[in-house]
Amino acid sequence: MAKTIRLTVAQALVKFLNNQYIEFDGEEQPMFDGIFGIFGHGNVVGLGQALEEDAGHLTVHMGRNEQGMAHAAIGYAKQKRRKQMYACTSSVGPGAANMVTAAATATANCIPVLFLPGDTYADRQPDPVLQQMEQPTSLTVTTNDAFRAVCKYWDRVTRPEILMTACINAMRVLSDPADTGAVCIALPQDVEGEAWDYPEYFFQKRVHHIDRLAPSARAIKEAAALIQRKKKPLMIFGGGVKYSEADETFRKFAEKYHIAFGETQAGKGCITWEHPLNLGGLGETGSLGANLLAAEADLVIGIGTRYTDFTTSSKWICQNPEVEYLNINVSRFHAYKMDGLQVVADAKAALEALDAELSKTGYQTSAAYQAAVADYKERYDAEVDRVFHIEYTGDDFVPEVNDDLDFKKVSKEFIEVTKSSMPQTRVLGVLNETIDKNAVIVGASGSLPGDLQRVWRTKSVGGYHVEYGFSCMGYEVNAALGVKMAEPDREVYALVGDAAYMMLHSELPQSIAEHKKINVILFDNMMNGCINNLEIGHGQGSYGTEFRFRNEKTGQLDGGFVPIDFAMNARSYGCVAYTVHSAEELKEAIEDAKKQTVSTLIDCKVLPKTMVHGYGDWWRVGVAQVSKSQKIHDCYENLMKPHYDAARKY
Template sequence: MKKIKLTVAQALIKFLDNQYVEVDGQEIKFVEGIFGIFGHGNVLGLGQALEQDSGQLIVRQGRNEQGMAHAAIGFAKQKLRQQIYACTSSVGPGAANMITAAATATANRIPLLLLPGDVFATRQPDPVLQQIEQPTDLSLSTNDAFKVVSKYWDRVSRPEQLMSACVNAMRVLTDPAETGAVTIALPQDVQGESFEYPDYFFQKRVYRIERTAPTPLMIKDALKLLSGKRKPLIICGGGVKYSSAANILCKFAEKFGIPFGETQAGKGAIVSSHSLNVGGIGETGCLAANTLAKEADLIIGVGTRYTDFTTASKWIFKNPDVNYLNINVSRFDALKLDGVDIVADAKTALEALFNALSDSNYQADWNGKIEQARADYTKEVERVYSVEYNEKDFVPEIADHIDRKAVFSEFIKLTGSCLTQSRALGIINNTLKDTDIIVGASGSLPGDLQRVWQCKGTHTYHLEYGYSCMGYEVNASLGVKIAEPEKEVYTLVGDGAYMMLHSELVTSIQEGKKINVLLFDNMTNGCINNLELEHGMDSFGTEFRFRNKKTNKLDGGFVPVDFAMNAASYGCKTYTVTNADELKAALIDAQKQKVSTLIDIKVLPKTMIHKYFSWWRVGVAQVSTSERINEVARCLNENIEKARQY
């Protein structure tokens, strides 16, 4: 055994540069690089190590710690969890900024390695700059907050601890069932301490992403359940993408005549035009999938964790005889809804189930309802994509108890635009190429996209909806572009989410990684404004309005923002559009640009797309002075009685 004397930081970088995964016989370098913002807590440790010898790791400079971590998530998600970027920050606010990203990664089951600096292990200079210093426990630092949102957490307080910390970090990062955020806190003095590491710590390590096969008893239980069902419905979840199971899912659906709906993570695994693809399902589901959902007598969940949006708070599957067959690599998810569980890789499980079911001559019997549902859905998509404002008798898609004429008039006068959101989406959907990738996460846009967006190519739909993190959109798009540099990447983001965080738009300029930001500006946090109005409230704290000196409330005029000017200051090519022709022209011109672009699309409030046969449980006041709210509470309680309880 040979020993190599290195600092902790140098050893960490050398270790990360030698990690690989093997997927179906293909070997892939697991850590492509590191996003970093350097401060006093990491620049002389990890920074020095990277400057001295970064190996094959690519070092990229972030602008905001949360933003760069979101870029890393976007990269790993688009790479189907087979490659990652690590992220490093200084201790204190830099580290705290990454906590939101850690939660986003863990909620979405995306591998994310975080390497925040930490306070001195020796405690000699305490309290150092940015140290919280808890009087009740001097071992605590900002980094302890990561424990709640990490799948693995460690603090390297001695040089030799680095070895077990790194091995366990890789164990979690490469585990399809348990992956998420991994945090290794690095005290700034320990980063620079030296140790004689054994050479075998730096050997090339290859982690096989194994395809766990279902047991014969699992398949037997599934066949028994299927035998008595004639209206099964598949839910295509994110696990279908990560296990590359789209082809076998298509084959399975076609062989047995079973339609499939899509979650946000699963949408785009299979093109929307497939004859059995009935689109998004659940609270933000579309007309076709939600029509069939209420009749289905068996739900076959493939790689889904059954969020409340997928099941409409466990309300949407109304057949009294409905049962669940759950195919998931995670036992935690496979046991949900009292389903018959197949704890296995999605591709392997579907192949085994296909072979076993073929021997039984099984065939679903939807009696023409799949074709009818898809035909009705196609007409509905065409309708909402063509909705135009008519001043005289316009009825918005989102109905509420407030007279919208005054709001529309005010908005049009201020912006000169009467473009509807659904019309804008139709133009974008029809203009983008089959290979173009769209990215989204929050607000009303994810709902609209799951309901009507037509995926013309596979893996072109990148939505983060496990955490629905405002600020993910622009920053993750950079990661997607790094993952697929040959493709055009489009961010679909609301004005509220853009203002919350778009830091890595600057990094996209720096790196020469072009992204296209399609910003929907309706001067409102429209999604939550819809929610409060739908549940009996008046508009409160969700529209972007000036404070009214007469009322001392935020009920003055709209606050106008020139988002194009903002992006232009970074070096982006920008456009402001107020009608369909301008939007089409901007999209065509943006495709020709070599730098990142931003199209500021002024869209009328309340012109997003309404829900289809769904219900979502939210917290509602059970007692109120408003009769409207009291009525909503009564309705809520009635629907809870109709929903499955767990």
């Protein structure tokens, strides 16, 4: 008869997590580094008691906001290339509901995070307990059912023995490179404390092997034959290359066959900017170089990409009528996209097999193709240099994004209020030139991810960390803490807009408490600048996107700008903070921030509507087909319909 250990559900869960390991390419490490937690009545005397009594090697971090701490967990796992992760626990009710957004962020980006929310009583005797969501149609429904839609695996432990199958299935998903994401195990608060005789083998050391899925010989032969037929190929460096740790394999393949590549947000940063075949970001937020090649490419080799609408410019960016797609992806689901030839395999294994097959043919891209790539690279680099050094010149200044008549009025008012006229592009240029080569930048929302993908020059591997699968406002500051925890020896910079900072920056004070210095570069343009530009660019006015006082005369939010001292806010947490109004002040602040031992915030007053413009891109948005505005009508007829008709429908 198997030996047993009598433990509570919570104690058994903690003991189990301590004995999970991940092995990849012969390197073995603990699967979980720790747990982020905010304790309430639904988890403190259950999971909290178990952790207090014996946390094992797990480090427990006290979060300030449930969504914020989960974003930190995502940042950690992403920076660790999904080989280590965190669990997150909260009480049932608002605490659990706060984590739903973060769970969606994890799943959209294919990042493993284990969510352990408390739940209502399984025996229902105290119902309705404090913070319980009652549904008259079914008493089995709780707040935690909201996780079902945004998790890759969901379970509820209503009896102690259920924990075993719940945990095994959770590890299955968390260690699956093709189908990982958020996992939720809901823990009813009475069951957390219930004891059961668990078999000892449940707590044995388990090593979860991330094996490299090999491609089929048939798929490789077909892929090699397809490449040989094409004259103008373009490779896409997706997140799957990063998580497969196939950076070098990808680079050598591209160099051997002289095939240029563009980057997705998830893939950017594993091959540094100066590589002659690296043409930068691709698609709606793409760069000049990659988009020039994409427009004429007759073959797109997508490696580890989900083909989001930003990568494909709503399936429009590739204009060559002869274009075909070769999709290498560990996920069969993603490999089938764009109706391409599917190679379902690990990125590194597939590239190695494809190289072996292609080597037999003597394949090389033509001299004309290579010359065109060199030209695109030169033009791309020159354009980045130009953008980084744009200065405000007064009344004759024309913004990069649009030349709407509103700009002069808004910019004049902004300068009067802030005494600053720094263009956003100039701030990015100063940052790129001034921060250390080994630093990591973190971004997620607003106009910054687009600007960064278009022009940011990543100078070290792993130095670019942008969440753009969910584009979750508030990810930036909190994930920066997770990145710092993952790589404590690197300086970490969160690049965040004023709106996203105000939405969520809860773990900034936690960075102080944990002695994990992060640097926040805050772009204050007194508006939701990205969406403001989107609406103006599609025929509308500035509606509901500028941060203004309500006008008592009109009853609308069309009064003056609302000034905010973000530096003062950061100082209240214990940060060293700066407010800058010029490129010179910004350089000085960055250099001084490098000397600090606590987290810093640099409040940059950035001229509105001065982000980077697009490069031959298009993004489908739902422009009104009927409107009282002639501008909107013209926008639909002249911009939307022709582009949409040209876009591929599959």
